[in-house]
Amino acid sequence: MGRVLALRYALPDCLKDPVIFPYLSGWGVSEMRLLEWRDVDLTGNVVRLRAEKSKTKDGRVLPLHDELLDVIGRAQAKRTLECPFVFRLKGKPVGDFRKAWKNATKAAGLADVIVHNLRRTAIRKW
Numbered sequence: 001m002g003r004v005l006a007l008r009y010a011l012p013d014c015l016k017d018p019v020i021f022p023y024l025s026g027w028g029v030s031e032m033r034l035l036e037w038r039d040v041d042l043t044g045n046v047v048r049l050r051a052e053k054s055k056t057k058d059g060r061v062l063p064l065h066d067e068l069l070d071v072i073g074r075a076q077a078k079r080t081l082e083c084p085f086v087f088r089l090k091g092k093p094v095g096d097f098r099k100a101w102k103n104a105t106k107a108a109g110l111a112d113v114i115v116h117n118l119r120r121t122a123i124r125k126w
Helices: 002-010 013-025 029-033 066-077 098-107 116-125
Strands: 046-049 060-063
Touching: 002 013, 002 098, 013 029, 013 066, 013 098
Parallel strands: none
Antiparallel strands: 046 060
């Protein structure tokens, strides 16, 4: 987690939680981008990935706990009713952040890390 923390620290504040979400969840970046509030059940502490939003076309249920619950909680604190997306920038889903990623990996001394590595690392942890 040390490398991930260094990377997270180097990211702009608006991208810290959206980028850490794939690491904590094992979801892809495109799945993170399309996550909507209607898929979040804070009472049951789960997030659902609808089949039509999944790259594999298989729906999933993600239990929320610990830091993942904190990430969703911070997103909820910034929520506006006009935007259905959990992770958003200026009312739209998080878009292309390649430049910010490149700058953050360089600043963290992790220039060889690609964003998909976050998902891979999460899957290996399980």
